[in-house]
Amino acid sequence: MRITRKTLPALREPASPTPPTVKLPDHPAYQQIMAVFAAADAPLRARAVCEAMDLEIAPNNVNNVRLRLKRLAERGILIESEQGLFAKPQS
Template sequence: MSSRRSQRPPAPPSAELPDHPAYQQIMAVFAAAEAPLRARAVCEAMEVEIAPNNINNVRLKLKRLAERGILAETGQGLFTRPRP
């Protein structure tokens, strides 16, 4: 028996946004961004207090989004929406 396989590469893992309001806010910031952003700039855009703990929390969320393919890390600490 021969099975027909499509010539397309396998689908990437599900790029599902984590279920937390902060991720919605982060994606809204990137929807309006015209250039890659760092965690501090995302905090400023979200009107979150600029404190090391807040910046680190946002950075962890950005890295999680990059791991899921929702964002891309174009340089160390620089995040953007992936290009199609």
Template structure:
């Protein structure tokens, strides 16, 4: 969540991987994307456009 707190714009899964110092491999990007989708379903993140994720702003 610190990645999103520091970001000034919505992020894609690849950018989250880079921010977390994960190897940019298709499997890592897909795993992060699935986790981001799950967080969006739970209301922790929002997906303003397909593939872009951010924290909801109060």
């Protein structure tokens, strides 16, 4: 028991001071999306992102952008403040 009491605290991993950085996917569309959000001053919907990227406003394009926005939100790069409304997290 004495040995266990001494070794268990030593085995605990130290808490990392900073969270790991999240890498942006390599596809150029993600770079364009992040450029749109860098210039935006308010949360955006997928349709507004399509317009800012000069994409045709077709259901297929809007859905593709929405899926990419959701992926970015899952990774913590963007936040979805309400359903379908995306923004950059406050830093």
